[in-house]
Amino acid sequence: MLDPTDPIDSVPNALGRRYLLKGLGAAALGGALVVDGTSAAATEIAHRSVADAPIDGTASPNDRVPYLGVHQAGVVNPRPANGMLASFSVRAETLDALEDLFKTLTMRIAFLTVGGPEPQLDPKLPPADSGLLGPIIRPDNLTITVSVGASLFDERPWLAPLKPKHLLRMTGFPNDALDAALCHGDLSIQICANTQDTTIHALRDIIKTASRQLVLRWKQEGNVPVVAPGLDGRPESARNFLGFRDGSANPDSSDATAMESIVWVGKEDGEPAWALGGSYQAVRIIRNFVERWDRTPFGEQERIFGRTKISGAPLDMPDGHESDVPDYAADPEGKKTPLDAHIRLANARDSAAARNLILRRPFNYSNGVTKSGQLDQGLLFIAYQANLESGFIAVQNKLNHEPLEEYIKPIGGGYFYTLPGIRDAGDHLGSALVTAARGASR
Amino acid sequence: MRFHGLCGAAALTLALSSGAFAQQANLDLVEPVAEYKLYVSEQVSKLVMDTTAFTAAVKAGDVAKAKALFAPTRLSYEAIEPIAELFSDLDAAIDSRADDYENGEANPEFPGFHRIEYGLWEKNSTDGLAPVADKLLADVKELDSRIAALTFPPEKVVGGAAVLMEEVAATKISGEEDRYSHTDLWDFRGNFDGARKIVDLVRPLIAKKEAKFLKTVDANFAQVDGILSKYKKGDGYVTYDKLTEADRKVLATAVNTLAEDLSTLRGKLGLD
Numbered sequence: 001m002l003d004p005t006d007p008i009d010s011v012p013n014a015l016g017r018r019y020l021l022k023g024l025g026a027a028a029l030g031g032a033l034v035v036d037g038t039s040a041a042a043t044e045i046a047h048r049s050v051a052d053a054p055i056d057g058t059a060s061p062n063d064r065v066p067y068l069g070v071h072q073a074g075v076v077n078p079r080p081a082n083g084m085l086a087s088f089s090v091r092a093e094t095l096d097a098l099e100d101l102f103k104t105l106t107m108r109i110a111f112l113t114v115g116g117p118e119p120q121l122d123p124k125l126p127p128a129d130s131g132l133l134g135p136i137i138r139p140d141n142l143t144i145t146v147s148v149g150a151s152l153f154d155e156r157p158w159l160a161p162l163k164p165k166h167l168l169r170m171t172g173f174p175n176d177a178l179d180a181a182l183c184h185g186d187l188s189i190q191i192c193a194n195t196q197d198t199t200i201h202a203l204r205d206i207i208k209t210a211s212r213q214l215v216l217r218w219k220q221e222g223n224v225p226v227v228a229p230g231l232d233g234r235p236e237s238a239r240n241f242l243g244f245r246d247g248s249a250n251p252d253s254s255d256a257t258a259m260e261s262i263v264w265v266g267k268e269d270g271e272p273a274w275a276l277g278g279s280y281q282a283v284r285i286i287r288n289f290v291e292r293w294d295r296t297p298f299g300e301q302e303r304i305f306g307r308t309k310i311s312g313a314p315l316d317m318p319d320g321h322e323s324d325v326p327d328y329a330a331d332p333e334g335k336k337t338p339l340d341a342h343i344r345l346a347n348a349r350d351s352a353a354a355r356n357l358i359l360r361r362p363f364n365y366s367n368g369v370t371k372s373g374q375l376d377q378g379l380l381f382i383a384y385q386a387n388l389e390s391g392f393i394a395v396q397n398k399l400n401h402e403p404l405e406e407y408i409k410p411i412g413g414g415y416f417y418t419l420p421g422i423r424d425a426g427d428h429l430g431s432a433l434v435t436a437a438r439g440a441s442r
Numbered sequence: 443m444r445f446h447g448l449c450g451a452a453a454l455t456l457a458l459s460s461g462a463f464a465q466q467a468n469l470d471l472v473e474p475v476a477e478y479k480l481y482v483s484e485q486v487s488k489l490v491m492d493t494t495a496f497t498a499a500v501k502a503g504d505v506a507k508a509k510a511l512f513a514p515t516r517l518s519y520e521a522i523e524p525i526a527e528l529f530s531d532l533d534a535a536i537d538s539r540a541d542d543y544e545n546g547e548a549n550p551e552f553p554g555f556h557r558i559e560y561g562l563w564e565k566n567s568t569d570g571l572a573p574v575a576d577k578l579l580a581d582v583k584e585l586d587s588r589i590a591a592l593t594f595p596p597e598k599v600v601g602g603a604a605v606l607m608e609e610v611a612a613t614k615i616s617g618e619e620d621r622y623s624h625t626d627l628w629d630f631r632g633n634f635d636g637a638r639k640i641v642d643l644v645r646p647l648i649a650k651k652e653a654k655f656l657k658t659v660d661a662n663f664a665q666v667d668g669i670l671s672k673y674k675k676g677d678g679y680v681t682y683d684k685l686t687e688a689d690r691k692v693l694a695t696a697v698n699t700l701a702e703d704l705s706t707l708r709g710k711l712g713l714d
Contacts, residue, residue, distance in 0.1 A: 172543075172544055174534075176542075177541045177542045177543075178543075178544040179541070180544055180545050180546075183544065289608070289612055291608070291611065291612070291698075291701070292605075292608040292611075292612065292701070295604065295608070295701060295702060295705030296705065297705075297708065297709055297714075299714060300714075370612070370616070371616035371618060372611065372612055372613060372614070372615045372616040372618075372694075373615070373616075373694060374611065374612055401530075406527070406605070
């Protein structure tokens with residue numbers, strides 16, 4: 001099972017059926033689930049979405065997400081309990097050097113997400129692997145998602161003409177207090193896995209193997225709270241550090257058709273041909289003033305978000321379910337859901353707002369203590385969309401000056417373009433970009 | 443789902459009954475809020491006067507005089523900070539910090555008091571500060587002209603006292619507000635006076651029912667007063683770095699407790 005030469009699934013979508021059955025098989029080995037393709041449990045897990053909280057007792061170190069496909073893994077598959085976003089500066093002064101970097105990253109992704117024994121070297125040399133996962137690397141649901149920033153193109157004349165049309169250096173919004181040391185980058189790597197050890201192991205592996213081309217700029221780790229299986233079997237969205245469910249209105253990431261229009265860049269988007277199958281990644285490190293939030297009246301907390309805190313149901317149907325759709329047309333004055341409530345501003349639930357849909361994939365972070373002796377906690381916000389301008393940027397512009405701003409402060413992040421997937425074992429990340437750049441230089 | 447249903451129903455009943463309660467509370471608060479508005483107008487008039495002198499010194503290139511006027515000029519602004527939310531655009535123009543701008547002090551958009559503070563203390567110069575000073579004075583005057591027509595929602599005024607304590611606890615107690623001049627104790631004076639003013643105005647409304655609460659709040663304000671008076675120098679205060687570790691600890695706990703206690707003031711007054 002851990003042989004890295006295992007035939008690799010070539011399903012185009014990271015949520016392919018074979019993977020799901022395989023994942024279940026792995027869980028069954030741990031005694032958590034009985035595999036039966038038609039059982040209720042299997043159906044439920046097959047429909048799990050990015051926003052759903054991981055369920056206690058279902059994760060296994062053998063969980064494996066295929067790294068091959070038209071799209072990269074780590075975008076539409078459900079979040080495991082741990083995530084990390086690392087931003088790098090890229091040296092790559094030539095196209096060959098850049099290709100070499102993409103090949104190196106692909107090789108490491110192929111090894112780390114499949115697993116296998118770490119190579120044993122002469123003990124007089126430093127070991128090939130940090131060893132923190134032991135001599136056998138297990139996949140642990142690992143995904144490694146590589147994206148590139150505007151500066152990668154802007155600083156390289158031979159690459160600049162190929163920059164995706166909406167890719168730009170993130171600019172501050174009114175409530176931002178951006179710390180230059182936590183912003184931007186030539187390349188971002190999102191690493192997700194069941195355990196933090198696996199994400200750290202992957203990062204250290206990449207730093208060790210790609211140090212010729214990559215310099216780490218900043219990173220932020222986070223996690224998704226694991227929940228007990230729900231009584232009614234319906235998935236629940238994970239809670240953020242403000243205690244509210246986050247992602248109840250996220251589009252269903254198991255719906256491949258919806259993902260094609262919302263998340264993945266297609267022919268109709270007018271992007272450079274190499275970019276097809278990619279996505280825009282918006283990253284924001286958003287500090288939460290949790291002490292202050294905890295001293296805010298319960299009713300005001302609910303009005304700020306527009307949802308009940310306990311169930312996540314919209315305020316106009318407090319007995320409902322978090323997935324119920326609020327009826328704003330019936331509440332034009334905002335008597336039930338204030339007009340400036342977070343969920344109402346972010347998504348008015350009308351046809352215009354449908355053009356601004358994004359897929360959020362956030363993680364909660366807890367870093368330490370501020371200079372003032374307060375908790376440094378918040379949200380590592382990551383969102384994917386086929387159009388950055390009508391996606392994250394439009395949504396954030398609608399949220400500017402929302403009442404929630406008193407309790408949150410975006411301090412870092414950046415915009416990146418998630419490269420198209422690694423199509424097969426002979427392919428590598430960024431191959432279409434490199435080919436296009438080579439063609440243009442001739 | 444039954445559980446959620448019950449909770450939802452309970453929340454609804456609570457909201458209905460507190461609606462009536464809130465209406466009464468709003469009536470009771472008419473007078474205190476009107477009085478508070480008067481207080482704010484007086485503070486802003488003083489702010490305009492002081493800022494005129496301060497910016498004149500900056501524009502005249504008189505570094506020593508500008509330095510001497512910086513902290514006392516801010517006092518009246520810091521006193522009205524509980525309601526800064528009501529003029530957040532001007533607050534950003536007058537009192538934002540370098541952290542609010544990418545690349546901090548190097549960002550040409552960094553405005554207001556702290557931009558001038560940076561020039562005066564870090565560069566010991568008024569070079570390039572004249573347009574910043576002009577803009578500051580214009581913004582302060584704009585604030586003055588806005589106050590009369592500004593609506594003061596009672597929950598914002600009462601909530602503002604708590605919010606200011608939150609700000610002190612989150613981003614002032616560390617000394618990061620006046621990081622170049624270290625005149626933070628002046629600001630604290632303004633902040634605590636301004637918050638206390640609000641508590642005093644609503645005091646009669648809860649004096650009987652909440653005697654114990656008020657006693658705790660008063661005790662914490664008194665502790666802060668005690669610390670501040672220890673560091674008095676002339677008309678003002680010594681620099682923040684002179685504060686002993688022990689006193690900083692007392693100040694921090696007093697501020698945190700005040701933030702914790704004052705966060706319940708709105709609810710105690712029946713405000714939603």
